[in-house]
Amino acid sequence: MTNHWVDIKNTDLVLIMGGNAAEAHPCGFKWVTEAKAHRKAKLIVVDPRFTRSAAVSDFYAPIRAGTDIAFLGGVINYLLTHDKIHHEYVKTYTDFSFLVKDEFAFNDGIYSGYNPEKRSYDKSSWGYQIGADGYVVTDPTLQNPRCVYQMMKAHYSRYTPEVVASICGTPKDAFLKVCEMLAETSAPNKTMTIMYALGWTQHSYGSQMIRTGAMVQLLLGNIGAAGGGMNALRGHSNIQGLTDLGLLSNLLPGYMSLPSDAEQDYKAYIEKRAFKPLRPGQLSYWQNYNKFFVSNMKAWWGDAATAENNWCFDWLPKLDKGYDLLQVFENMNQGKVNGYLCQGFNPLASAPCKVKVSGSLAKLKYLVIIDPLATETSEFWQNHGEYNDVDPAKIQTEVFRLPSTCFAEEDGSLVSSSRVLQWHWKAAEPPGDAKGDQEIMAGIFLRLRELYKKDGGAFPDPILNLTWKHRQPHAPSPEELAKEFSGRALKDVTDPKDPTKVLAKAGEQLNGFAELRDDGSTSCGCWIFSGAWTEKGNLMARRDNSDPFGIGQTLNWAFAWPANRRVLYNRASCDPGGKPYDPTRKLIAWDAATGKWGGSDIPDFKPDSPPEDGMNPFIMNPEGVARFFAVDKMAEGPFPEHYEPMESPLAVNPLHPKNALARANPAARVFKEDWATFGKADQFPYVGTTYRLTEHFHFWTKHVRLNAILQPEQFVEIGEDLAKEKGIKAGDHVRVKSNRGFIVAVAVVTKRLRTLDVEGRKVHTVGVPIHWGFMGVAKNGYITNTLTPFVGDANTQTPEFKAFLVNIEKV
């Protein structure tokens, strides 16, 4: 979230789209209720289903699954043509006036530089015009046809209300009503928050859906303001933290990234990431990349990381391509992966296309499961009848199942969706011989290290030199690890402005990432978490819930990254002169008397930069401003374009009916053999979409008696029209089939799923809750990812679980 849960109470309008907070995040959703009750805020829900969020909304608009870019592109068109934008904000704080390269083009759904064989783009034309001074050329009059404003206006002019209604199945008047309500928040003292979740991420163009939402928020001037922002409602209790710590195939902690094969030169690796400002006077905070990187390497390899060996740069693995979950299962399926460790992750249930995942796991030599619960993955080799019909004798995988602790049996911190790191305490011992995850990881690692010490082997240096200064080496403590990622001084750290002033003495915990150095004198395992554990102690354990400004900031409750800041981009809540656009919801303001920014939040800005210096609020971007034109950052193009889901009821993209290349996302990666697994609308005419229920959490709570009682049995939801067409009554057992397999479940016939009019035909949706499997205390059921396609978002490779094709029949 750019903002945070409690801040939702400060909003004037809530748009829930691509999520269902009332059901999936109920205790966070209460802040929507607060905003409605106390600020008279309105709630809009746009969703294929009339969800529990929709049930308490002021306005609900249905939409066909997978068409959100068309809808939001239509909103952009509405805001621009009706001049409902925050003029000062977009002119000053965004790239509206930036000129785009002349070579850049968009033709019938495809951007310049496309290679259809590789299904990817040469992005060299996707950039700004750079002047002789090294800065981007701008046209403050916004008249130049190559300026971002003019190009965006032209791009979205195709997204008329009629086109939107036809693609999305949203009635035109409902679409326009949403536009009108959103447009009201273009007033400088009005804000809207957008709340989204996996309903936006789980598409083959999910990242672009989110971008389109962010563009709407920028046009309205709602980013950086209290009650505004783009608020991703993360799915797990620490999915934010593990993302922050970089536990993704291509990342290092704090959103640093691993080098590619071509990046053999350390200095070039750093320079590519330490972006120089693209406009005069801008901060471009990533210029400090080297400080974050060197401190990270010092945390990992201590004295072995030196200036001479480039701080162990070559010890990091380099990427020849992405190794995301889908790529890894593809490799596994090809017999290229021998071992796999699943630490609290159940891929047989949560990865797409079960038949492929199951077959891939069976090709492993060894599989290690670390989990508090008996997962489906741990028994992928076991015959569980119709739900997992395999022959154990034919599966040669060696499997280990190691019992770990659950939340109640450990100390440690989790990062909530609000980016708040909260410490929790152990309440009891784990059952039986279960051990904590840290002890299990240490157990495996220390034995590996012993073998390398004794016998040698492939490149042992990074293993033998990994820092391991734990009082109990076999069980590193959470306190030690938290101090390590928060960072400490290895030598005295002094003030660059006054070298006699010592900011942190050698051996002390650092106060924050501003004290990190690139000369090896600081150590920090995750720069954005720096300051979580200082000489003052564990700030994540703070429990002062006071709210002196009355807008829910609670700065002394736990610790938010970065730097305990609660609302990102908060400089943008003020006008260029430094005055809040809405003084009643002041986050920060410029105080000329003290020469500092301050208020109810930690400024997301250089704290002593006066407004007249013209530094802009988006300090992580080298432009200093927010981008409508994403330059080369996205896989499928600088402006989001509507494409059809990989499996769609439509044979063509209505925006590009004659261009087959632009039907689905042209940059989505599809593995060769998977093309044949995609279904067509003639055999599978209905749109399938998967989701959560409020009574369950993924595949855990079927092991939990209370939740098994609340929702004991697998079901699917269908609308009344489809039920009538197929002769299905509520309570009947139905078989839902995709081209990859089938599930059998009880049918719930409901008004909540309506039939949509799309491109002159009727489109039905089949809703598939995800929570069942063949382990647990609830009734056994089918793994719903039996149905889903093996394709992901072109940028993140997050699977397309929210829109695919199925058929349905009464059993």
Added chain:
Amino acid sequence: MQVTRRQFFKLCAAGVGSSSLVALGFAPGEALAEVREFKLARTTETRNTCPYCSVGCGILIYSLGDQAKNSHTEIMHIEGDPDHPVNRGTLCPKGAGLLDFVHSPDRLKRPEYRAPGSKEWQAISWDDAFTRIAKLMKDDRDRNFIAKNDKGETVNRWISTGMLAASASSNETGYLTQKIARSLGMLAFDNQARV
């Protein structure tokens, strides 16, 4: 003389009439109408965070057992933390069922091993499990580690063993796991944020 409620009931059970006890001045310190002490009064309260979604609701865990040697700590109640600024004491149907997660019959209790082709689990000690896993990993890494690519560039990667980390594990576990995985040269490495 102080008589606790429990002693008082014991005395009653011993067959002595309560009225005569009262007459002798053995009146209990608490109202007789209260038949059972509030269970939570003798529990330990521990602050924790709900492990499910990312709202990060504060929870209070109540456990019986006084931490003395040989006393077994038993978690017997979990509720929302009223001091927590986000959930302010509330919990959803998932959080409200947390006690049954802690005590789920499907909690794993001992390390187990499934041999190739086998239909069943067998017990294995932690030490044997760690030793065997480390050997499998080392054999695979030594055999398949790629120090240089076809162009002779240094790449130092190990892609024939992969790992999925847990987005419900703590930052401390996540950090340690990240550090170990990269020291081994692992790239086939993700967490639930990918799906």
